Amino acid sequence: xxxxxxxxxxxxxxxxxxxxxxxALAQASHKAEGHNPLCGDHLSVALNLEGERIALxxxxxxxxxxxxxxxxxxxASVKGKTRQDAETLIQEFRDMATGQLDVDKQPHHLxxxxxxxxxxxxxxxxxxxxxxxxxxxxxxxxxxxxxTESENDPMHAPxxxx
Amino acid sequence: xxxxxxxxxxxxxxALDVERIRADFPILKLRPGGKPLVYLDNAASxxxxxxxxDRLVRYQTTQHANIHRAVHALSEIxxxxxxxxxxxxxxxxxxxxxxxxxxxxxxxxxxxxxxHGYGRKFIGAGDEIILTTLEHHSNIVPWQMxxxxxxxxxxxxxxxxxxxxxxxxxxxxxNEHTKFVGVTHVSNALGSVTPVKRIIAFAHARGVxxxxxxxxAVPHMKVDVQDLDCDFYAFSGHKVCGPTGIGVLxxxxxLLERMQPFKGGGDMILSVTFEKxxxxxxxxxxxxxxxxxxxxxxxxxxxxYLSGIGMDAIAAHEHDLLDYATEQVKRMPGVRIIGxxxxxxxxxxxxxxxxxxxxxxxxxxxxxxAVRTGHHCAQPVMQRFKVPATARASFAFYNTMAEVDxxxxxxxxxxxxxx
Numbered sequence: 001x002x003x004x005x006x007x008x009x010x011x012x013x014x015x016x017x018x019x020x021x022x023x024a025l026a027q028a029s030h031k032a033e034g035h036n037p038l039c040g041d042h043l044s045v046a047l048n049l050e051g052e053r054i055a056l057x058x059x060x061x062x063x064x065x066x067x068x069x070x071x072x073x074x075x076a077s078v079k080g081k082t083r084q085d086a087e088t089l090i091q092e093f094r095d096m097a098t099g100q101l102d103v104d105k106q107p108h109h110l111x112x113x114x115x116x117x118x119x120x121x122x123x124x125x126x127x128x129x130x131x132x133x134x135x136x137x138x139x140x141x142x143x144x145x146x147x148t149e150s151e152n153d154p155m156h157a158p159x160x161x162x
Numbered sequence: 163x164x165x166x167x168x169x170x171x172x173x174x175x176x177a178l179d180v181e182r183i184r185a186d187f188p189i190l191k192l193r194p195g196g197k198p199l200v201y202l203d204n205a206a207s208x209x210x211x212x213x214x215x216d217r218l219v220r221y222q223t224t225q226h227a228n229i230h231r232a233v234h235a236l237s238e239i240x241x242x243x244x245x246x247x248x249x250x251x252x253x254x255x256x257x258x259x260x261x262x263x264x265x266x267x268x269x270x271x272x273x274x275x276x277x278h279g280y281g282r283k284f285i286g287a288g289d290e291i292i293l294t295t296l297e298h299h300s301n302i303v304p305w306q307m308x309x310x311x312x313x314x315x316x317x318x319x320x321x322x323x324x325x326x327x328x329x330x331x332x333x334x335x336x337n338e339h340t341k342f343v344g345v346t347h348v349s350n351a352l353g354s355v356t357p358v359k360r361i362i363a364f365a366h367a368r369g370v371x372x373x374x375x376x377x378x379a380v381p382h383m384k385v386d387v388q389d390l391d392c393d394f395y396a397f398s399g400h401k402v403c404g405p406t407g408i409g410v411l412x413x414x415x416x417l418l419e420r421m422q423p424f425k426g427g428g429d430m431i432l433s434v435t436f437e438k439x440x441x442x443x444x445x446x447x448x449x450x451x452x453x454x455x456x457x458x459x460x461x462x463x464x465x466x467y468l469s470g471i472g473m474d475a476i477a478a479h480e481h482d483l484l485d486y487a488t489e490q491v492k493r494m495p496g497v498r499i500i501g502x503x504x505x506x507x508x509x510x511x512x513x514x515x516x517x518x519x520x521x522x523x524x525x526x527x528x529x530x531x532a533v534r535t536g537h538h539c540a541q542p543v544m545q546r547f548k549v550p551a552t553a554r555a556s557f558a559f560y561n562t563m564a565e566v567d568x569x570x571x572x573x574x575x576x577x578x579x580x581x
Binding site: 013062064125128 | 517525580
């Protein structure tokens, strides 16, 4: 098992302290709420699509450091990208966190998001890292609320097939 | 020097020979990640001593058969051992009679049994059930289900900032509709010990029965159901060094006899035809199907083990641990203790400024320190203190002052990571 402390790397701690794109969007074209009832993590993701491109994105909420840093780095990663590219990142991030994508051996587009790779060794924390990504996915699909515990939410659906 | 001051210095186990006790617990020798296991999640589930493990093995290797059925020798032995476990449990909580001890799968099922057996028969539309803010979800949800089914109403006793029940408010909740009171003996999230005796006396003066959730009390103190005069008392085996899957609902015999069965099946009947079934007497009326025989016998062995040490000695050592931990933690900047009741069992819930409890738990785990993080199945308590979750260290008699030091050092490490 990887050293869990390695998960709490400076880049993650920095994004937790100073989250990027934190706050509300005045006029969002898409938004969703995500929550994990098991730990009380709760966040909202709002974005503005211009055509297929994410022009603006913001998040806010109450969560652990892993969730907040994941949300912060997610918004920084997908801003300016197309919805299709963002969906690819959502899929790859989920695969990395659940151990289905080995970022050292398989091709991916995650870049520095690979700092979250260690979460796969902490089963109870996987959901913390994934929650922002599922909320973004829900926002794209205009799902008003997403929960890590609901059977019919996008977390349990094959995201990449959308 | 007062007892409190003396507790500030680590001592080798006050009245208990803790090192000798620890040698009874094989799991405490584990070294997760190369570090000694510091197990401080006893309120969730305690560990099992060799004596109980050996008893389970002896039962399974030499005594197992189904009970209350066949005439062959093994069945008679298994039945006798199962009933002996009931006797031990009855003595342990000072029940008047053995038949007042119903084996359940745990505290949750015990509360559900009381709800189905008593609540569904005697509580109706417009009636009121009093619960408290301190309750575990298992003493909330069954009563909500009943209230929904019957059109009854739940009233809730508030707590103060220390996590103590507001007894005046409790008494004001009573009216002619009040039909039942459910109260925890010790809060699992905060450790607050509630004044159950007074709560029960007040309810009884108005003819209202009281169920006490004792899951967190039985591990830490001597419980005497006759002295409390409670109508029901629920607790679990796995929180007192016994197996999972076994618990007890104590109920006064007169009440149990008036109740309807909860589960139907074998063992709970005297005779069955398709026209009519006659139910067995208590306690069998409430023990349908083959019970967890081994777990019940293991529960009995765990009670023997605790009784051998003595509940008073256990309580004293755990209070020393709690006092020492509280003194250490409350002096740490940036740490807030959640739950500061004057009367507390060995639970220390805390929050770190700017650090989510789940990050605390993950990092403490890295130091080999096992604590619970989350809402502890007590979301109303979390809402009262306006926190999503807490980190909770809960102590058992086999914990040491050095383990408290490891917790404190671990908290400092967490703060360093997040500084």
